[in-house]
Amino acid sequence: MSKNNNKQHPWHGISPGKNCPDEITAFIEIVPGDAVKYEIDKESGYLKIDRPQKFSNAVPALYGFIPKTFCGKSIANFAASHSKEKISKGDGDPLDICVLTEKQITHGDILVDANPIGGLRMIDKEEADDKIIAVLKQDEIYGNWKDISDCPQAVIDRIKHYFLTYKNLPGNHQPVIIDAVYGVEVAKTVILKSLEDYKNEIE
Numbered sequence: 001m002s003k004n005n006n007k008q009h010p011w012h013g014i015s016p017g018k019n020c021p022d023e024i025t026a027f028i029e030i031v032p033g034d035a036v037k038y039e040i041d042k043e044s045g046y047l048k049i050d051r052p053q054k055f056s057n058a059v060p061a062l063y064g065f066i067p068k069t070f071c072g073k074s075i076a077n078f079a080a081s082h083s084k085e086k087i088s089k090g091d092g093d094p095l096d097i098c099v100l101t102e103k104q105i106t107h108g109d110i111l112v113d114a115n116p117i118g119g120l121r122m123i124d125k126e127e128a129d130d131k132i133i134a135v136l137k138q139d140e141i142y143g144n145w146k147d148i149s150d151c152p153q154a155v156i157d158r159i160k161h162y163f164l165t166y167k168n169l170p171g172n173h174q175p176v177i178i179d180a181v182y183g184v185e186v187a188k189t190v191i192l193k194s195l196e197d198y199k200n201e202i203e
Contacts, residue, residue: 011068012067016066016067022115024097024191026065028111031107033058061101068198069198070201072197075130076089080128086126087127096129098132103136116133119133
């Protein structure tokens with residue numbers, strides 16, 4: 001093991017996994033029960049408070065992003081080719097991921113190994129903002145799921161509800177659209193497109 005006294009930037013300094021997209025490394029920002037929404041500070045790599053959670057909707061899974069990904073031109077073009085909605089660009093952030101697990105993980109700022117099973121094609125103000133859905137690797141309950149078809153509809157509905165409502169504030173309604181729930185093969189393609197965008201637009 002080599003000694004490294006410098007913390008690697010979670011977005012730029014950590015591998016998305018040597019077996020990506022079949023197995024991926026995810027950086028977790030927030031966990032169920034967090035009373036505030038944390039997100040990565042793009043300059044420093046540390047977590048910062050994005051905003052307090054003003055209402056009772058809580059993230060229903062571990063939530064973060066896949067390192068060395070970016071939602072740019074390839075993500076936008078892929079989403080637009082599979083959607084009737086107007087999509088002008090990617091959202092300009094790393095690719096988001098929800099990781100399902102039976103375990104109660106109490107804080108973010110951690111790395112987890114996960115297997116993608118599907119995702120949501122979300123469109124926010126004409127921006128492609130996909131959400132990959134994955135299961136924690138070797139999880140006793142969810143670890144054997146291979147595709148979104150293995151996931152109960154109630155779990156999918158809970159994830160969809162969170163993303164359709166988490167930006168809603170009184171007098172400041174920001175509608176988002178989820179126009180598709182897709183399976184594992186599409187999810188892997190979305191991950192590869194986001195890796196392509198990172199190489200082309202960030203590196």
